Amino acid sequence: MSPVNPFDDAGTARAVVDEGGTLVGWNAGAERLLGWTAADAVGRPAAEFLVGEATGAVFDPEALRWHGLVTLRHQDGGSVSVWLLAHRTEPDGGGPAEWLVVSPLDGDLRHPADDPLEQAGLLQSPCAVAICDDRLRLRRMNDVMAEVLGLPEEHVRGLRLPEVSGRPQSAEIERHLRRVLATGQGHDVQTYVPIGINGRMNAWLARMSPITDAVGKVRGVCLAAHDFSEQYRARERLQLVNEASVRIGTTLDVTRTAEELAELCVPALADFVSVDLLDPQDPGGEAFAGRPTAPVALRRTAHLSINPGTPEAVVEIGHVDLYPTPSPQADPLLAGHSIVATTEADDLAQWLTWDPRRLERIKEYGIHSTMSVPIQARGLTLGVAVLCRFRRQDGFTPDDVLLAEEVTARAAVCIDNARRYSRERETALALQRSLLPRSLPATAAVDAASRYLPAARAGVGGDWFDVIPLSGMRVAMVVGDVVGHGVQASATMGRLRTAVRTLADIDLAPDELLTHLDDLVVRLSAEAGHEGSPGEVGATCLYAVYDPVSRRCTLARAGHPTPVVIPPGGAPRQVDLPVGPPLGLGGLPFESAEFELREGSVLAFYTDGLIESRERDVDAGHRLLCEALSTSSDSLDETCDRVLHRLLPTGGAPDDVALLLARTRGLPSSQVSTWHIPADPALVAPIRKQVVEQLERWGLQEASFTAELVVSELVTNAIRYGAHPIRLRLIHDTATLICEVSDTSHTAPHLRRAKTWDEGGRGLLLVAQLTQRWGSRHTAEGKTIWSEIALLDEG
Template sequence: MSPVYPFDEAATARAVVDEHGVLVEWNEGARRLLGWAPEEVLARPAADLLADGTPLSLPEGHRWNGTLTLRHRDGHAVSVWVLAHHRHARDGGDWLVVTPLEGRDRDAPDDDVLSRAGLVQSPCAVAIYDDRLRLRAVNDAMAEVLGVSGKRLRGLRLPEIGGGPQSADIERHMLRVLDTGRGHDVRTYVPIGGDGRMNAWMARMSPITDPTGRVRGVCVAAHDFTEQHRARERLQLVNEASVRIGTTLDVGRTAQELADVCVPALADFVSVDLVDPPAHGGELPIGPLSVPAALRRVAHRSVTPGDPEAVTAVGHSQVYPAVSPQGASLLSGHAIVVSEGSGDLEKWLAWNPARSRRLGPLGVHSTMSVPIRARGMTLGVAVFTRFAQPARFLPDDVLLAEEVTARAAVCIDNARRYSRERETALALQRSLLPRTLARTAAVAAASRYLPAARAGVGGDWFDVIPLSGMRVALVVGDVIGHGVEASATMGRLRTAVRTLADIDLAPDELLTHLDDVVARMSAEAGDEDAGRPGEVGATCLYAVYDPVSRRCTLARAGHPAPVLVPPGGPPHRVELPPGPPLGLGGLPFESAELDLDEGSVLAFYTDGLVDSRERDVEAAQRLLRKTLAEPGDCLEEACDRVLNALLPAGSPADDVALLLARTRGLPPSQVATWDVPADPSLVAPVRKQVLDQLETWGLSPVSFTAELVVSELVTNAIRYGTPPIRLRLIHDDTHLICEVSDTSSTAPHLRRAKTWDEGGRGLLLVAQLTQRWGSRHTTEGKTIWAELGLADDE
């Protein structure tokens, strides 16, 4: 007796035989049956108890029942029906051998109360246990489940009938029903049959009472809901696969999610091998792949920590022949399953000696190979292996593996297509962005561009554009959307900005023209037949800085305002009129002017820098200003500090463009200005003043060219312009710039002079003698300028 089973255990003759056929347990019931005391039989071969003296042969399988002729202690033979369970079969364990002692007269009439329990020929499996939880009767359905006649089992306890922890657990619940007199339901999973699969059962236990209400036994009605349970498990796995597979657009991560979902729910080890994509963005062929095929291991997962079953490491390639699991399914184009005993499993494991040595001791007994296919293309193969689970793969498992693999195949194909499009867009984006920033006398600049991690490459851009008069334009913009179209739109807008900047438009005027460009692009992208406009849109910030006046003019179109870091002062946002985003059309843009000290830093950025899930925009901008306030003279290091401080670990959720520019001032000693009288006879004194100034600057080598250019520009201004007229010379280490301004708005242009014309060749001569020339409109009129290079003349 024990607290778990508080009745006489000796009502069953019970013995345990180890894997070598030696008796290791012998209970009181066995002594009553055969007369041998435990000390007389323990550690002796069980075959010594056989009456005929034949050698003991342990049965195959997990359970055996039959009649044995045993030898009693006094020498006579005892014919006994016994039931044997192989305990801990996977570990090579022992055998529990039992036979009931009570109720051995199986033809005797049943107890009236227990007989009235209603044992009928019902499809529900029913068993009746007495008040000591020993079997009294079973119906035909229960006998079929147990695989043994009910009369044979009469008098045995449930753990002696079924074996295993599940039977002991059910008996504890039966004892509870016996003690409380209240029914109880238990779900349990018991292996039935020889395939090793667990069957799901609902055991409904109810007390059996006599007319006085006394509990005389327990009725157990078992309902097999294995099919419903397996269907629910399959549905749950498919649902879990739809949720867990494809969370990212990363091929490797998606393949790993397939392996993670299927272990251990479907297999003990899963490997995923994929075909390397064709070079130059090509597509895989339609249909099955030819073998032998080179596949790359992308992911694998095992129930054993460390994945010891993996022969190929992730990232390594392997050539698979037709006799391999991978090659066989690739060749056939459908799932293939082989199990132990078929002969094919040995071939699958033996094609690679290293693989065979690794997998042999694991006890692999069933393998399934499923091709990964999407849009008619074979992307790779997934191999499912079982060695810890005793059951082999059945047709339902194949359907489940194919369903989950098909879902994963779509996600892998999407990830591959996304990766290919992302690489294309990124290459286009890189080609359209400036490789290096223009070096100018006005600013020192540094920049960074980071593509989005998931949304795809977008249309963020930045630029530093040299202008006339040593001025520089700083621009940053962001095109709505992502992908190749956004990158192409960005390229068109960057070209448009450079073209408009080349004619020296003011920032607000430039944005007005750029707004028209975006509106036309949007109309072109729309559906004319349906009357729907396109969805092209962008934001932009444009600034022009003059190192002579140290004044910066800025305007923005729906873009974040820049941050100004004055030398020795705290960073702050520049207050600018917001302006509408580009493409709305018809709304005005306003500009603002700032006087900047030399060494001021302007920070231009796109909204991807300050928009994140970790913090709101205001907090991000405060962090940006705090980071920019940190000491340091290197703009490249400042860019890295800003990105490390504001962006989360890994790539950003949106594109990020960052442009930092430190202003420089041109000292007055490098600028000379003269007011020119509107008298052609006074051009000669002006030329003399220019030559003296060039000599003072040490630029005599270019004095002849400069004199001709100044003479031509001043003469044209006197002849065709409107006073007052002003001449200005500006130089740095590499350029000399001549500017002539007047109040006329008429711009000059080159023309081809006829043979006998006395004039018309002046600007042609200027164009030939200078690196570049042009004109720009000002609030007072216009300025004609020409730029001479100094480096080639030194």
């Protein structure tokens, strides 16, 4: 023993044998025992040092520990009978396993009766007690410690703790023992180590106290170990259940929830986990209510292993496999409860006789225990989770089953919630898309393109857009956003869009239209309430009307983001427009603004989901939008895609997004003709003649007969029933001829059924029959009666 290092290993004969049986380590204690130097022994087969057969346990390469009496060959030709203890160890840096073989050299030394280490009175304690000397070699231990270690005291006396256990955790315990020996102060340590021949992991509270002689000198250390594994495992189970409530169900996505279940269980509960789910019986339907029948079709949704790449898995993610009975997947679903199978009981092999590939994986990776837990929630069977152990030597206990069922039950509720959310989202999205325009109408006033993107994570909202042809070649453009998400928001959006189209048909000014729409939202809120409490229906909206003849645009908004205009060759800018309150507040006024647009100007209408996000404020969103719109492009569709790519995150927008781009056209003055008509019925015939002549100049002779009749009727009615001044205007494009008669009277005409003997009442009926549509709109000066004559043969 060196006085410099009192903890050297000269008191133990130690050798290291590789998996091939060759000696790769030989210490001074081994030389002291057998006389062979390290140079003589290392590299030789260990079997050369054996004389005859070993007494005691049979050497098992798969075991973790072996001990017994052997006879070894001494260097001088004689033989030595010794007790050996061998541990299977895994190198820290990886690589093949090795066997550490030790034997105590000083275990049989006699000590004086007054030795404090011999007089220690703890050996009858119900705790596991071990006493180490000042070299930290085991001097005494009680029967409880011998039972824990699975080794008799007389054979391990003189060994250090790492040599007794063969576990790397023991080196940490020895470091704490050395601290007590050096300081003379007691120390407590909690550790979780495998102890005993079965390698079962136990939690220990190690209380270390110095042992002193009569003069107070520290002569050794007493180690008393208290097994609190049950309390430790209960705390672990509680912590795992708590983690399950936090880590599982972070998203409303079925696949991600299954992955979170696997991530929670590996390695805390198992070395490999697979999650297989039943597909709904019909698209958009519920999962199985009750228990399915064999064979069971399951889709692999997630799996995870402690080994990189999950090599134990036979089925790929997303693949559907058919599981018969018996099998780890089908049997628990048919039984309705968890099932544990082990290789020791041979039921695991019987389970997998139907699939040789799976049975081969069981043998290849040494899987010894499997626990199959059905995934059930709200009376529905959703799938099964299969947990396997191969690196952990202990099998699944009843407490492990209860823990797995608790964690799986939480995951099942989250999976069911995710499926219900997905079904509701698909329903709301289908409703939303059915209520939005499938394509934008072709008009003479604007070229338009649009995009609608539902929220990536939240429920489908109530964003909408529309392009509505109006009389006189004008066009209305609207963008709106209903507060909230889900089917209710989509349904409310549909009602508001229908209301806007209805109000647009009667040609209300933008501010008047928003006033009527506000009244509707107030009524919808009242209807949505229950038990006397008001509802929470609200919306924002922007409504614009563009006239290609005058090239003027009138806009009004109700709490909606400001539109952006890009003049030809100019920079994008926000339109200066009064804000207006959101729809649903009731009783507050809306203001409109009118401005002229050069032909080729682009108007950008959008909902707040495009510019608002957690990463930036609204002003920054507006700047990004203007930057995206500043790049000129002849294609509005390309511009839409560029805007979405520039402003929205890769994973999708957190809120619904509606985008509408419209490039204005101007109607040339050569396609418009206007007459101011005196209040003289005798002048109707000359007006008809001038209309025919104008149509001939336009090359629209085929429409002359119909136009002459319509103009005659409308002008005659205006002279007879309207107020002066009266104006006649003809407008045409390639497809439509429009006849408009305006006067200062606010009384609107209407169709009526004339009796046989009535002399009048048939004029408007004739107009309705000859034209593709007709109507009236109120103006600031009075009203305008209009009709549209189709120029193209629809057949």
